Amino acid sequence: MAEHVIRLIWDAWRTRKKGAGAIAQRQRSRLADMVADARANSPLYRELYRDLPDRVESAEQLPVTDKKMLMERFDDWGTDRAVTLEAAEAFVEDPKRIGELFLDKYTLMTTSGTTGRRGIFVVDSHTMAVVTAMMLRWMGDWLSPSDFLKIIARRGRMAMVMATGGHFASAVAAARLKKRRGKQVEILSAHMPMTELVARLNHFQPALLAPYASMAAMLADEQEAGRLDIHPVLLALSAEGLPQEEYGRIARMFNAKVGNSYAASECMFMSAMCDQGWLHVNADWVAFEPVDADYLPVAPGEQSHTVLISNLANRVQPILRYDLGDSVLQRPDPCPCGNPLPAIRVQGRSADVLTFRTAGGNVRLPPLTLSQPIEAVCGVTLFQLAHTEPEKLQLRLQISSAANADAVWREAEAGLRGVLAEHGLEHVVVERGGEPPEQGRGGKFREVIPLSA
Missing domain, CATH: 3.30.300.30 (ANL, C-terminal domain)
Structure with missing residues (x-):
């Protein structure tokens, strides 16, 4: 696993170094391989793609899918015939199995997403390696060498504030991290009263804090009021978006770096925020299409009706030209941060506290x-x-x-x-x-x- 992650990091660094052309080529190649594999091994995709050319290198050639379609055809969707809705639901109903491997080899998570319809997503070990590689890449973008030394000096203590009690992506990740690192990881429920959450954080004093974005804003209020007194090196936010000025306020309240990622259970490694406040899409691993209500492309600089994504890593349950439901704005010019990956802002995932x-x-x-x-x-x-x-x-x-x-x-x-x-x-x-x-x-x-x- 470690060697695989290192190879993925090296490939991602080398591809990004070569610029937009190399990124686009890597995307085309991976998409072609993904479509071929889905067509060969998934009954659903074999049916959907029966009239397509032998080789597909553009996501625009594919029909659109969504959560409703995939969940209704769950048993036909996967490429492993052992992955059935009956087996997945039995696994989901057991909270003691949060963080365990499904069928002894896959990661399983549930989500309702922004549509309110529950989804069950199964990902393979290769996808989890890509997730790890992308997270390490984001950390390298967010932190300086001195920041890493501060984290090491504090033994990497990490507090995660999340929804608990279900097979949610964050809960699954937390359970596995807790198993590996023990007392260095504190898992806190986003549902606990704020007074208790503040007391637990004050006692633990994390070097890394990973809350939902809306929770980070609320914790910043507590820090400003003096009830919370912690000094993390990094706050790694997730789940919802915030008004742009909120990220700066959170950073000031904690005197810390703030990193934000935009992702979903359908594609956990989608994008991460740069120091200019733009989210950069990992286009070497995900085909990302801002479109209008008729699924036609919208120009950079124009707000989309929704966005279609193709996950180019997960082969056990292919996510191809999938309607994620979020409205985004893609930057029309190069980002001042120098990152050649496409830069976006999400318009439709604001935190509704x-x-x-x-x-x-x-x-x-x-x-x-x-x-x-x-x-x-x-x-x-x-x-x-x-x-x-x-x-x-x-x-x-x-x-x-x-x-x-x-x-x-x-x-x-x-x-x-x-x-x-x-x-x-x-x-x-x-x-x-x-x-x-x-x-x-x-x-x-x-x-x-x-x-x-």
């Missing part, structure tokens, strides 16, 4: 804290939580026809009320929505809608 008033002051909850207990309920195929009044939430559910709708609602409501109670918000009313989740103007379903939206 919900704020509730209490006698003791405002309580702010990031969207993942509220969505996680709903996402965990079997039978929910789509959900949306709207903050309709200062002390009222409306939960809209789309429920599988095979499930008992009332039982699903009661379980989802109980999970949500449990989270609210943990934060002293028992007074907040949870209302059952009479209508299914509402589609936004951009064609997406937002999981959590704040009061001001």
Whole structure:
């Protein structure tokens, strides 16, 4: 594994050094190989690609896929016939297996993503090696040699703040990291009350802090107020985007470097932020297409309706010309940082923190804290939580026809009320929505809608 990662890092460095032409060539070659393998070994892709040329080097030649299609054809999607929905769901239902290998060789994770529909994604060991290589490349971009020495001097203590209790990508990564590094890694739930989270971080004093972006903004508030007193060398953010000025504020509050990555369970190594505030897409490993509502290309400098991605590493469950659902803006000129990889900003993943008033002051909850207990309920195929009044939430559910709708609602409501109670918000009313989740103007379903939206 280590030798494989080193080779991947060397190849990525050499390709980027040669410039945009070499990056594009590497993408074409990997795409052709990926399409050929998918066509040969996946019944679904064999069907989708039956009329395509023998060799495909451009993602634009491929039909569009999405989470709904792939999940509905799960057993036909994979290239390993042992990867079945029945086996995957049995694995997912066991929380004790978070971080373990699925079928003794694959990494499995779940997500609802920005659409609210649960997805189950299986990735192979080669993909995990690419993830490791890209993360090390990002660290090299974000940190100076003196920063690395500071981290080493503090024994690399790392705190991860994330959704827990499920096979989420971050939880799987944390479980494996904890197993390898033991007490040097502190795993903290994004759902715990802020007072407890602050106390745990003050005690642990991490050199590296890896929270969701919205949680980082909230922790910066605590640091500014003096309740939190930690001095990390790097905050590695993930999950949601923030207004551009927030990254600078977080860096100032902690006197630390701030790195941000934009990725998804469908492609965990998609991009990372440079010192100019732009996200650079790893185009040697992912074909990334900003498109309009008809899936036609949009010019750099224009905001896209959505983005199509092709993961060029994972062969067990190929993700090819997949509608990710996010609106992006690609920079039309070279980035001043000098990185030749395409530079983008994400317009459709802003962090929607919900704020509730209490006698003791405002309580702010990031969207993942509220969505996680709903996402965990079997039978929910789509959900949306709207903050309709200062002390009222409306939960809209789309429920599988095979499930008992009332039982699903009661379980989802109980999970949500449990989270609210943990934060002293028992007074907040949870209302059952009479209508299914509402589609936004951009064609997406937002999981959590704040009061001001």
